Amino acid sequence: MKKTNSSGLTRRGLLGAFAATAVAATPTYSNAAGFLRGAGDVRRIAMHSGRTGERLDTIYWIEGEYIAEAVREINMHMRDWRTGEAVQMDLRTIDIMAAALNLMETSEPYLLLSGYRSPQTNQMLRSNTRGVARNSLHMRGQAADLRLTSRTPAQMASAAIACRAGGVGRYNGSNFVHMDCGPIRSWRG
Template sequence: MAKTNGSGLTRRALLGAFAATAVAATPTYSKAAGFLRGGGDIRRLRMYSGRTGEKLDMIYWIDGDYIKDAVKEINHFMRDWRVDQVKSIDLRTLDIMAASHNLLDVSEPYMLLSGYRSPQTNAMLRSRSRGVAKNSLHMQGQAADLRLGSRSVNQMAKAAMACHAGGVGRYSRSNFVHMDCGVVRSWGA
């Protein structure tokens, strides 16, 4: 005979109901973007710019919500400093950057080499280097070029590629990694 708890439910029925609730309440990430792995409950970006001398240490996402003012500060930090133009950086790019940084397990901030680029800046850089794309995702606010002193280009690229969320370019000669939220692909050496 099964024991009841006074409400007429057996222990087995209670455990079954609890298990069903726990399974139903467990979030599924089967369709979530891969870059959320390693993102955590708090997403933070730490960067500095050798060009402007600015530093940023910003929590921009907590428990599923982006913090509007924090994202606005990140957009300003990642502006095209050459022409002082700000564009909203795609949140997916920020998430890829944060998740990659977490996977690398470093406290060192990224050195931001390039975030948003105006069409004028992109054209100027393209005239100086064949490595700059004509329709660069930097002009859409969807890409960042980053460096870490304590990690190699290959280590950074592997972390970004582990996110399975966008493009990853290795620029070993220039010692930086390109991360974007475009089509999943990789290039460079």
């Protein structure tokens, strides 16, 4: 059911109009950041790892500034769980994830399937799994594979695509969505 205000505009319609205006006014920010600007002066991300059992729910940006300690927590949470190696995650990917979660209007945290991947982990996955890119953006800390139980991969992908800020891969068979801050593109795996 769509929520409308007294003028008949949907919340998504208002968000889209605001984001288009914000992006045109400040082209140095990603489109995902434009969506987040409409949410106020705070950005938050929530996720958990089924592999490590760790949970993260943090405000990582306040009034135009990333919070260094929160960013370090995000980097550690999104580490390669196989090797324990963590890198500086590209904050554009975190912004895309947060913007998509905000658009889906859910309080459920993401289930993080894969964030950063070491070259060794990526090679092992390429040997055992179809569809793993040789030069995956996961190895640069620029991608995440995510799942929500309250949303389908189609719904998650639609929200991420609406951000118009990076790559979105929809994997219905494995029930997850890939989000990255690379070139704008989408695919089904």
